[in-house]
Amino acid sequence: MGNITAQTLKGFRDFLPRESGKRQYVQNLLKQVFESFGFEPLETPALEYEEILLGKYGDEGDKLMYRFTDQGGRRVALRYDQTVPLARVVAQYQNQLPIPFKRYQIQPVWRAENPQRGRFREFLQCDIDTVGLNSPLSDAEVIACTIKSLETLGFKNFKAIINDRTIFSDLVNNAIFKDYNLFSIIRIVDKLNKIGYEEVIDELTEKITSGDESSATSILCTLEDSKPTQNLKDIFKALEEELGISKEKYEFSPTLARGLDYYTGLIFEVEIEGYTAGSVGGGGRYDNLIGLFSKQTVPAVGFAFGFDRLIEVMDQLGLFPADLTTSQVLVTIFSKDLEQKSAEVASCLRSNNINTELWLDPQSKLDKQLKYANQKGIPFVVIIGPNEVQENKVTLKDLKNKSQQTISLDEAIQKLTL
Amino acid sequence: MGNITAQTLKGFRDFLPRESGKRQYVQNLLKQVFESFGFEPLETPALEYEEILLGKYGDEGDKLMYRFTDQGGRRVALRYDQTVPLARVVAQYQNQLPIPFKRYQIQPVWRAENPQRGRFREFLQCDIDTVGLNSPLSDAEVIACTIKSLETLGFKNFKAIINDRTIFSDLVNNAIFKDYNLFSIIRIVDKLNKIGYEEVIDELTEKITSGDESSATSILCTLEDSKPTQNLKDIFKALEEELGISKEKYEFSPTLARGLDYYTGLIFEVEIEGYTAGSVGGGGRYDNLIGLFSKQTVPAVGFAFGFDRLIEVMDQLGLFPADLTTSQVLVTIFSKDLEQKSAEVASCLRSNNINTELWLDPQSKLDKQLKYANQKGIPFVVIIGPNEVQENKVTLKDLKNKSQQTISLDEAIQKLTL
Numbered sequence: 001m002g003n004i005t006a007q008t009l010k011g012f013r014d015f016l017p018r019e020s021g022k023r024q025y026v027q028n029l030l031k032q033v034f035e036s037f038g039f040e041p042l043e044t045p046a047l048e049y050e051e052i053l054l055g056k057y058g059d060e061g062d063k064l065m066y067r068f069t070d071q072g073g074r075r076v077a078l079r080y081d082q083t084v085p086l087a088r089v090v091a092q093y094q095n096q097l098p099i100p101f102k103r104y105q106i107q108p109v110w111r112a113e114n115p116q117r118g119r120f121r122e123f124l125q126c127d128i129d130t131v132g133l134n135s136p137l138s139d140a141e142v143i144a145c146t147i148k149s150l151e152t153l154g155f156k157n158f159k160a161i162i163n164d165r166t167i168f169s170d171l172v173n174n175a176i177f178k179d180y181n182l183f184s185i186i187r188i189v190d191k192l193n194k195i196g197y198e199e200v201i202d203e204l205t206e207k208i209t210s211g212d213e214s215s216a217t218s219i220l221c222t223l224e225d226s227k228p229t230q231n232l233k234d235i236f237k238a239l240e241e242e243l244g245i246s247k248e249k250y251e252f253s254p255t256l257a258r259g260l261d262y263y264t265g266l267i268f269e270v271e272i273e274g275y276t277a278g279s280v281g282g283g284g285r286y287d288n289l290i291g292l293f294s295k296q297t298v299p300a301v302g303f304a305f306g307f308d309r310l311i312e313v314m315d316q317l318g319l320f321p322a323d324l325t326t327s328q329v330l331v332t333i334f335s336k337d338l339e340q341k342s343a344e345v346a347s348c349l350r351s352n353n354i355n356t357e358l359w360l361d362p363q364s365k366l367d368k369q370l371k372y373a374n375q376k377g378i379p380f381v382v383i384i385g386p387n388e389v390q391e392n393k394v395t396l397k398d399l400k401n402k403s404q405q406t407i408s409l410d411e412a413i414q415k416l417t418l
Numbered sequence: 419m420g421n422i423t424a425q426t427l428k429g430f431r432d433f434l435p436r437e438s439g440k441r442q443y444v445q446n447l448l449k450q451v452f453e454s455f456g457f458e459p460l461e462t463p464a465l466e467y468e469e470i471l472l473g474k475y476g477d478e479g480d481k482l483m484y485r486f487t488d489q490g491g492r493r494v495a496l497r498y499d500q501t502v503p504l505a506r507v508v509a510q511y512q513n514q515l516p517i518p519f520k521r522y523q524i525q526p527v528w529r530a531e532n533p534q535r536g537r538f539r540e541f542l543q544c545d546i547d548t549v550g551l552n553s554p555l556s557d558a559e560v561i562a563c564t565i566k567s568l569e570t571l572g573f574k575n576f577k578a579i580i581n582d583r584t585i586f587s588d589l590v591n592n593a594i595f596k597d598y599n600l601f602s603i604i605r606i607v608d609k610l611n612k613i614g615y616e617e618v619i620d621e622l623t624e625k626i627t628s629g630d631e632s633s634a635t636s637i638l639c640t641l642e643d644s645k646p647t648q649n650l651k652d653i654f655k656a657l658e659e660e661l662g663i664s665k666e667k668y669e670f671s672p673t674l675a676r677g678l679d680y681y682t683g684l685i686f687e688v689e690i691e692g693y694t695a696g697s698v699g700g701g702g703r704y705d706n707l708i709g710l711f712s713k714q715t716v717p718a719v720g721f722a723f724g725f726d727r728l729i730e731v732m733d734q735l736g737l738f739p740a741d742l743t744t745s746q747v748l749v750t751i752f753s754k755d756l757e758q759k760s761a762e763v764a765s766c767l768r769s770n771n772i773n774t775e776l777w778l779d780p781q782s783k784l785d786k787q788l789k790y791a792n793q794k795g796i797p798f799v800v801i802i803g804p805n806e807v808q809e810n811k812v813t814l815k816d817l818k819n820k821s822q823q824t825i826s827l828d829e830a831i832q833k834l835t836l
Contacts, residue, residue: 004469006509006711009494012465014507016514017458017521024449024459031442035744036768038775040435040794041442045540046464046496046526047430047484051422066465068486071530076427078464089432091424096434098793100778103435108464112489122463130778137757138778242761293424326453339555343660350454357456360518360548360556375516376458 011113011121018377021324022311023124026153027106030126030305033149034104037141039128042103044085046110050075056084056292064111078110082127083289083302090131091293099132106307118277118308126310129302131290136234137242139266139285139301143235143250144243146270146281146303153310154319157273159249162236163256164229165263165284171222176215180208183261185219190257194278226254231265262286266301275313281305327357329380329416330373336362341384345394345409349382354416373399380416429531429539436795439742440729441542444571445524448544448723451567452522455559457546460521462503468493474502474710482529496528500545501707501720508549509711517550524725536695536726544728547720549708554652555660557684557703557719561653561668562661564688564699564721571728572737575691577667580654581674582647583681583702589640594633598626601679603637608675612696644672649683680704684719693731699723745775747798747834748791754780759802763812763827767800772834791817798834 008014015023031041050067057065057080066078079085082105090101106126113119128145130138143160150158168189172182188203195203197220204216228236232252239245250268258267267284283303290298314320331346333339339362346358357378359369366383373381383395388406396412397404407415426432433441449459468485475483475498484496497503500523508519524544531537546563548556561578568576586607590600606621613621615638622634646654650670657663668686676685685702701721708716732738749764751757757780764776775796777787784801791799801813806824814830815822825833 004711006470006506007467008463008510009465009467009488009492010490012463014463014510015459015461016507016511017460020459020461023461036771036773038745038748038773040744041433041438042435043433043438043441045426045430045432046528047427047540049425049427052424063489066486066488068484070427070484071481072428074427088424089434092426092432093434098790102775110464122465133778135779135781137761137776137780141776141778238761242758242765244762244765293422326458327456330456340660343555343656344662347660347662353454355454355456357520358555358559360551360559361553362555363553372516 009121011115011119013120013122018325021326022314022320023307025320025324026307026310026314027126029152030106030149031104033145033152034128036148037102037128037145039102039104039130039145042086042089042105043107044079044082044089044105046079046108047076048079048085048088050077052088052293053077053080053084057081064113066110066112079107080111081109082107082125082304083129083286084292086127086129086131087290087292087298090290090298094294100138101131102129103131104128118312120308124307126305126307127302129300131300132298134265134285134287134299134301136231137238139231140235140238140243140245142283142301142303143239143266143268144245146268146283147245147249149305150270150280153314155272155317159251159271159273160268161253161256161271162232162250162266162268163253163258164232164265165258165267166229166231166265167223167226167254168257170226171219174222177219177222180219184208186257186261187259189220189223189255190259192255192257220255223255228252235266258282258284262289264288268303272313272317275316278309279306280309280313323377323379325377325379326355327376327378328355329382330357330359330369330376330378331382331384332366332369333359333362333364334366334383334385338384338386338389341389342382345382345384348409349413349416352413352417354413370397370399382412427539429533429537431538431540436743439744440732440738441725443738443742444725444728444732445544447570448524448567449522451563451570452546454566455520455546455563457520457522457548457563460504460507460523461525462497462500462507462523464497464526465494466497466503466506468495470506470711471495471498471502475499482531484528484530497525498529499527500525500543500722501547502710504545504547504549505708505710505712505716508708508716512712518556519549520547521549522546536730538726542725544723544725545720547718549718550716552683552703552705552717552719554649555656557649558653558656558661558663560701560719560721561657561684561686562663564686564701565663565667567723568688568698571732573690573735577669577689577691578686579671579674579689580650580668580684580686581671581676582650583676583683583685584647584649585641585644585672586675588644589637592640595637595640598637602626604675604679605677607638607641607673608677610673610675638673641673646670653684676700676702680707682706686721690731690735693734696727697724698727698731741795741797743795743797744773745794745796746773747800748775748777748787748794748796749800749802750784750787751777751780751782752784752801752803756802756804756807759807760800763800763802766827767831767834770831770835772831788815788817800830 209215263284265285269279269282285301287299349356381397627633681702683703687697687700703719705717767774799815
């Protein structure tokens, strides 16, 4: 085996305990918020029949999808997103699912993208969707749940940027712009934040208005001058007056476009102040997608967090608790004949709900054990030597403050549960 | 799209909210126990280079493994278990991992097995392992953590059945049995619980002792008469005197064999009283596997829960809380003009940490809303009609007891947080 290199595939990642701990922390908090709004968990298989996924994400999607023939000769594909599987679930279990069907789903998806900073071939998606209902209140709830999620993760200065896709469709219903391609306009305006006003005008001029810069400017001005639709007014009212969301937390932005074609009404994104590398998530209403495998139209509204980006921003903003490492204390073993004493103390700490690691090798020097605690970032160490045993006490070492006290076990428990 | 059948692949499963909720419940409790012992989370990719996995699970494994060529022409394979990826991680990050490396891992694996009752092509594995250490205390800790896990899940009548693989190797070191194949004996004795004493004697007679039944009987008797090794005595001492595990919770069983070849010392399984369909998990010491991709031997001990079987037994024993559905209460909407009132009440319940679902469509009849709550198994419903508004009260309906009270919001909060 010596000639096999221990390596991961390009674009795939191991998450060692510290990173995995962060991911679990975020997932647990998000699940709590999602469930507090009545969203329930759904899990779908990693592999689907290829025909279920193929052609649902455009040519690019078909190209990036991991597809192969299984042992039984079936064409299969790895999950590419969580929305098409949701559409399949809604069709497959239509007689047993409650309507509205409010589900969250947090599972990995796979895309053979060209790996680059912040883009991976295996990444976690984190979606909430309300299926089977079209009401301003259901739209507002998804926005409210998103805002509460970010607050729960510790974000302070952020905003939900909100628009209505019908503002774009109204644009091309306008006689002046009727010859232009709606989705091309959307895809260019979507880059406004990334490439800026002038570049967008250039692109609109070149690709949409056939060199006519004044028409391009006119498109952008018309968008910028748009007022909130009645639908948006109803959503804003529900947000503020019914769901208790402060006006500071959201903003109407008539040039917000969202790249995906399938939105039919509300669209929104989240912007974190000081973080310009893009949105940590987006969503909206899409009434024509979930019915994909059914014979009827199924309205839906949802939001997806960019999980990796969320972790990245939280790291930058220092939103992770200092001691995400799972053990609060390492109980060392002074010598073989004191192993039992240490093990008893560890069991006692554990039964007081303190996450406790017991050193497992009675032959090790104390130095090695302290080094281990430091390496793992365990904040406290308990030492029980002959003196401690005689005095019926333990020595509690604070590795961060580099201080230590010899105290009773009860006192140690108190200090560790503070 | 009408001609695409909404279906999952054979052997693959969707988990709708109720089932997914059970899975999350079990995972959350297990993680808590694992972390209380200092095991930390590890995640590895679903896809690995084929050469990392190939040949590690025998011919059968190579046959059942999902393997294909990716877009970049690389041969890749889907995770088949979590032990070989752990071996890769230990080699790949050898300079940054603490020793011992205590990790847990809960991820799906994929095997193209012939689907049958309780056997799936995608299933969750749930492992704890302590890598880099060989001490009776580390063995005992894995057993103790397993026992605590089962207690935390609510199991009462269960036992860890414990043996030492060296009892089998000592057997073939015995002059009488020296010509017999160790692993063939192990694989036959492993079936003792499934097929019974006489069948095992028959198989031993036929396959091992070339028709000599008295030798076959002698093998089994020698095993049955074996006493615990010194190693096991040390482990039992650590369990009872150091880790506080009651003697009733474990048992020496010299005929326990465990099918896998790679164990080198301790082996153990968990037996649930009244559940005869097999063990809910097993483990042991395996000192020659984790070094697979390193140039040195890396000792390890671990345990894996059979996650699906665990869920099945918990279902049978009624160990899941009655209301695993995530919402505690549905706040209905009486009429469009009372939507705001209902939304405010829902927000208030939520801010009191009550998982609250707000009905999202002001056009619906109350009947439909109650039906929805019943379908989802939501135990309580709040109704705010004109009378309630006038009295500044809410009606709290208990759907299980079919009783209702009109009370103040504060009283309702109290009842819902009981």
